[in-house]
Amino acid sequence: xxxxxxxxxxxxxxxxxxxxxxxxxxxxxxxxxxxxxxxxxxxxxxxxxxxxxxxxxxxxxxxxxxxxxxxxxxxxxxxxxxxxxxxxxxxxxxxxxxxxxxxxxxxxxxxxxxxxxxxxxxxxxxxxxxxxxxxxxxxxxxxxxxxxxxxxxxxxxxxxxxxxxxxxxxxxxxxxxxxxxxxxxxxxxxxxxxxxxx
Amino acid sequence: xxxxxxxxxxxxxxxxxxxxxxxxxxxxxxxxxxxxxxxxxxxxxxxxxxxxxxxxxxxxxxxxxxxxxxxxxxxxxxxxxxxxxxxxxxxxxxxxxxxxxxxxxxxxxxxxxxxxxxxxxxxxxxxxxxxxxxxxxxxxxxxxxxxxxxxxxxxxxxxxxxxxxxxxxxxxxxxxxxxxxxxxxxxxxxxxxxxxxxxxxxxxxxxxxxxxxxxxxxxxxxxxxxxxxxxxxxxxxxxxxxxxxxxxxxxxxxxxxxxxxxxxxxxxxxxxxxxxxxxxxxxxxxxxxxxxxxxxxxxxxxxxxxxxxxxxxxxxxxxxxxxxxxxxxxxxxxxxxxxxxxxxxxxxxxxxxxxxxxxxxxxxxxxxxxxxxxxxxxxxxxxxxxxxxxxxxxxxxxxxxxxxxxxxxxxxxxxxxxxxxxxxxxxxxxxxxxxxxxxxxxxxxxxxxxxxxxxxxxxxxxxxxxxxxxxxxxxxxxxx
Numbered sequence: 001x002x003x004x005x006x007x008x009x010x011x012x013x014x015x016x017x018x019x020x021x022x023x024x025x026x027x028x029x030x031x032x033x034x035x036x037x038x039x040x041x042x043x044x045x046x047x048x049x050x051x052x053x054x055x056x057x058x059x060x061x062x063x064x065x066x067x068x069x070x071x072x073x074x075x076x077x078x079x080x081x082x083x084x085x086x087x088x089x090x091x092x093x094x095x096x097x098x099x100x101x102x103x104x105x106x107x108x109x110x111x112x113x114x115x116x117x118x119x120x121x122x123x124x125x126x127x128x129x130x131x132x133x134x135x136x137x138x139x140x141x142x143x144x145x146x147x148x149x150x151x152x153x154x155x156x157x158x159x160x161x162x163x164x165x166x167x168x169x170x171x172x173x174x175x176x177x178x179x180x181x182x183x184x185x186x187x188x189x190x191x192x193x194x195x196x197x198x
Numbered sequence: 199x200x201x202x203x204x205x206x207x208x209x210x211x212x213x214x215x216x217x218x219x220x221x222x223x224x225x226x227x228x229x230x231x232x233x234x235x236x237x238x239x240x241x242x243x244x245x246x247x248x249x250x251x252x253x254x255x256x257x258x259x260x261x262x263x264x265x266x267x268x269x270x271x272x273x274x275x276x277x278x279x280x281x282x283x284x285x286x287x288x289x290x291x292x293x294x295x296x297x298x299x300x301x302x303x304x305x306x307x308x309x310x311x312x313x314x315x316x317x318x319x320x321x322x323x324x325x326x327x328x329x330x331x332x333x334x335x336x337x338x339x340x341x342x343x344x345x346x347x348x349x350x351x352x353x354x355x356x357x358x359x360x361x362x363x364x365x366x367x368x369x370x371x372x373x374x375x376x377x378x379x380x381x382x383x384x385x386x387x388x389x390x391x392x393x394x395x396x397x398x399x400x401x402x403x404x405x406x407x408x409x410x411x412x413x414x415x416x417x418x419x420x421x422x423x424x425x426x427x428x429x430x431x432x433x434x435x436x437x438x439x440x441x442x443x444x445x446x447x448x449x450x451x452x453x454x455x456x457x458x459x460x461x462x463x464x465x466x467x468x469x470x471x472x473x474x475x476x477x478x479x480x481x482x483x484x485x486x487x488x489x490x491x492x493x494x495x496x497x498x499x500x501x502x503x504x505x506x507x508x509x510x511x512x513x514x515x516x517x518x519x520x521x522x523x524x525x526x527x528x529x530x531x532x533x534x535x536x537x538x539x540x541x542x543x544x545x546x547x548x549x550x551x552x553x554x555x556x557x558x559x560x561x562x563x564x565x566x567x568x569x570x571x572x573x574x575x576x577x578x579x580x581x582x583x584x585x586x587x588x589x590x591x592x593x594x595x596x597x598x599x600x601x602x603x604x605x606x607x608x609x610x611x612x613x614x615x616x617x618x619x620x621x622x623x624x625x626x627x628x629x630x631x632x633x634x635x636x637x638x639x640x641x642x643x644x645x646x647x648x649x650x651x652x653x654x655x656x657x658x659x660x661x662x663x664x665x666x667x668x669x670x671x672x673x674x675x676x677x678x
Contacts, residue, residue, distance in 0.1 A: 114372075114388075130364075137357055146353055150360050157364040164371050169266040169320075173328040177363070180335040184356065187339050188348050 007121040014040045014125050015101075018132035021152055022139075023093050027072045030148060034065045037129070041155045044125045045162045048117065053171050057158060060175035064151060064182035071186035072144070088139065096139070100131035111160070118163040129156025147185030154178060200260040201246050201272035205237060205280055206316045209287075213308030226304045227291060234288040234308075241281035246274050270319045275672040278665060279435065280315065283428075286516050287311045290424050293520060295640045296551075297420035297527025300340055307424060309336050314432040323443070324370030326436045327363050330400070330429070334359045337425055341417040351412025358399045358406055365396030373444055380446055390453065393440065400433045401490050403460055404467060411471070414483030419530060422479070423523025426486035427516055434493050438505065441497075442673040454500040455585075461494030462588040462595075469595030472602050478529075478536045478555070481602055482522055485562045488599060489515040492574070495592060499580055502670065502677040507577050509669040513662060514561065514569035514655055521648040522558035525551045528641070538606055542613040550641040552610060554648050556603055561652045563600035569652045572659035 017040065020033035038061030045054040104127040111123035133153025140146050158174055212233060216226045240259075244250065249258045262271045272280065287307065294303055313333035317326035334356070342352045372389040379385065397403070402410050414422045441448050465488050472484035492515070496507035528551040530536060533544050545552055561568035574596075581589035635641050655662055670677040 114375075141350075143348055143353060146357060150357060154360065154364075157367075161364070161367060161371075165367075167266075167268065167325075169268040169325060170328070172266055173325060173332070177328060177331055177335075180332060181356075181360065184335050184338045188342060188353070191342055191344050191346065191348055 007119075010040055010043055011121060011124050011128070014044075015097075015128055015132075018129055018152060019093075019097055021148055022097065022132060022136050023090060027144065028069075030145075031065050031069045031072075034068075034148060034151065035062055037152065038062055038065065038155060041125070041129070041159050044122055044159045047119065048122070048163045049166050049171075053166070053168065054162070056171050056175050057155075057162075057178075060178045061151075061155060064178045067179070067182040067186050068144070068147065068189075071189050075190060093139075096135055097132070100128070100135055104128055104131055115164050118160065122159055122163050126156045126158075126160035129153065129159065131156075143185065143188045147181060147188070150181055151178060154181070199257070200263045202263040202265075202270035202316070202319060204240065204259065205272060205284075206270060206312045206319065208312075209233065209237065209308045210312030210316075213305040213310075213312065216305035216308070217302070219305075222301065224295075227294060230304050230308055231288050231291045234284045234291060238281050238284040238288060241277045241284060246272065246277065268325070269321045270316060271321055272315075272319045275674070276318065278668040279318070279672060282512070282516075282669070283311060283315060286427070286520065289520055293420065293524040293527075293644070296638075296644050297524045298531045299418050299420040299527060300343060303340060303421060303424075306336055306340055309333075310424075310428065314428055317432055318435060322370070323436070323439050324367060326439075327366035327396070327400075330433060330436070331359055331363050334425075334429065337421070340421045341413060341425070343418070349412065349416030351409050351414075351416050355409040355413050358402070358409060362396050362399035365392050365399065369393045369396055369440075373440075376444070376446060386446060390447075393447075394456070397433065397437055401430050402487070403490065403494075404463055407464075407487060410487055411475070411480040411483040414479045414481075414486075415477050419479050419482050419526035419536075420523045423482055423486075423519050423526075426483065427519045430486065430490045430493065431512065431516070434490075434497070434508070438497065438508070438673055438676065442676045445675075448501075448676060451500070454498045454504075457494045458498035458585050458588045461491045461496075461498055462585075462591040464488070464491030464494065465595035466591040467595070469598030473598045476537050478526055478538070478541055478606075481559070482519075482526060485522060485559075485599070486519060488562065488595060489519070491595070492577070492592070495581065495588060496577055498588075499577075499584065503580065505670040505673055505677045506666050507573065507580070509666045510573035510576065510663055511570070512669075514573065514652075517569055517648075517651045517655070518558050518562040521554050521644075521651075522562065524644060525554040525558060528635075529555070538609040539613075541606070542609040545610050545614055548635050550635050550638075550645045552606075554645050556607060557648055557652055559603040559606065560600060561656075563603060564596045565600060565603075567653065567656045569655035571656055572663070 014037065017033045017037040021030055021037070024030050024033065038058055041061070042054055042058040045057060104124065108123040108127050109120065111127070112118050112120055130153055133149050133156055136149030136152060137146055140149060154174070154177070161170075212230060216230065219226055244259060246259045247261050249256055261273045262269050290307060291304060310333045313329050313336065317329035317333070320326055320329060338352060338356060341355070342348050369389050369392040372385060372392060376382065376385050376389055398406050410426065414426075447453060468484040468487035468491065472481055475481060475484070492511050493508055496511055497504045499507055526536065529541055529544060529548055532548055533540055541552065541555070557568070561570050564570045564574045578589050578593070581592070667677075
């Protein structure tokens with residue numbers, strides 16, 4: 001993704017998706033935002049990787065989101081409510097998002113100096129997702145939100161790493177890692193409702 | 199046949215196959231243990247990349263296998279470690295007879311071990327971080343069994359292990375830059391910081407250690423023990439790969455000092471925490487933390503000496519964790535209360551498990567005549583001249599850990615010498631096998647193996663330590 005208006009639009013959309021993941025309480029909207037976020041991450045990766053290799057990430061990400069969605073769909077009620085050890089009110093979350101943006105604005109311009117292959121948009125996009133994923137994992141004590149936070153963090157890392165490493169094995173392993181996290185997340189979501197096997 | 203097919207794909211596929219095996223018999227255990235024992239023997243006896251003639255037949259184990267444009271390579275240098283890994287996988291499989299973890303343990307442990315071996319053999323070696331993360335994910339369902347609420351430790355463990363992946367992968371990429379321009383101090387500092395963070399998450403070092411005792415309390419001790427032995431061992435060998443490949447890391451005294459500091463702190467803190475804890479599951483977690491601390495102290499000695507001490511510490515640590523986990527698993531099967539008082543109360547029904555528990559705690563603490571003592575004395579001898587403060591911290595931590603054994607022994611003695619009440623408050627249902635450990639052949643076999651292992655290694659350590667240079671030879675630049 002080159003710098004310019006399209007790049008800026010994708011970045012704004014990435015921030016909006018990450019904010020939706022953090023703030024929305026309805027799991028349907030959260031998974032919708034996750035799916036859109038994987039598409040935007042795919043757009044960010046395409047300048048560095050061939051289209052067919054980049055699409056591995058898109059497919060793996062969408063499958064991960066679908067796995068979580070199917071699991072939540074089959075749960076009769078909330079398996080675990082957020083115990084809210086930390087405040088989750090919108091003003092607090094908006095303030096936290098601005099803090100993440102502040103940190104990213106300091107780090108992103110320096111990142112392309114480390115890696116010449118990385119564009120400034122990729123640095124911004126990757127770091128926003130990493131920061132928002134960290135925030136999500138740190139603020140939540142529910143399994144579902146922690147897993148979504150981990151997936152968000154990993155997709156941010158994948159944008160950054162794709163610019164410096166274009167290996168088929170890495171693409172495959174990262175795809176399997178995403179799917180495995182979603183599978184484990186699905187298991188943890190329904191573990192209380194599953195009958196124990198002898 | 200190539201070595202990755204033999205030591206990675208064969209056990210991995212066997213594990214996947216047993217996931218679909220439904221009958222509740224011991225067929226998977228017998229087959230899996232036999233295959234692992236066979237793989238141990240092959241790694242010990244058959245050279246790789248050499249044509250062997252057996253009668254009219256000739257065969258050769260090739261060292262490498264291409265996969266998705268990269269390769270998995272296992273050479274003769276890795277054979278001692280492969281032999282060690284599969285020997286202990288056999289023991290962990292056989293221990294299920296008395297520890298009774300979930301049935302899926304056999305297949306999941308095979309898949310995990312094959313992923314760990316894949317992590318040791320993948321080229322470029324940095325991708326090992328991804329394979330280790332996959333192995334961890336495979337184990338999560340066993341750590342949080344169906345029907346029980348998910349413990350906080352499981353989720354924290356999962357999060358910290360996933361955090362390690364980006365740090366280690368990025369480190370690898372930065373290190374290639376350091377190789378290109380070795381004088382760039384900024385690059386060296388960044389890579390050092392990323393490497394430290396990555397391995398702190400991966401090994402559960404202070405201050406990211408909190409998942410270890412939480413997981414050890416909430417999950418089955420045998421599964422936690424398996425995880426806490428294989429994960430740190432493979433991760434530390436992976437970390438040694440960095441030292442072997444990058445000269446600036448190998449020659450930096452600062453890095454070794456940091457490792458000595460973190461190692462001694464881990465030992466001291468785990469010793470102090472274990473002293474004030476009353477749950478024996480958490481004692482297992484702290485024992486593993488102490489073992490990681492000793493490994494770091496060993497590597498912190500720098501150069502070939504450090505690698506040798508690391509491998510010398512590995513065998514007694516492996517044996518100690520196996521016996522401790524199996525004893526706790528056996529006790530948990532009879533009584534879910536794993537506090538000192540709860541375990542002491544089961545002495546009459548589980549004397550062999552408690553004997554194994556005491557032996558393993560004293561061995562892991564480094565008490566003389568037991569397995570951990572000889573390599574630790576060697577470590578302290580060298581540390582006394584290089585960093586005496588670290589040796590002091592480690593000794594204090596070990597003594598604190600030994601006190602746990604004393605506390606447990608006292609609890610058992612007090613309980614067994616207490617006069618019995620004439621009154622029976624309420625008739626308690628007794629499990630059919632609760633009284634029968636003393637007649638159980640498997641429990642006796644387990645205790646005899648544990649005794650021979652601990653005392654044999656303690657008294658005839660030279661016999662075992664002779665194989666250490668063979669292990670260290672997999673790092674030719676670190677151990678020339």
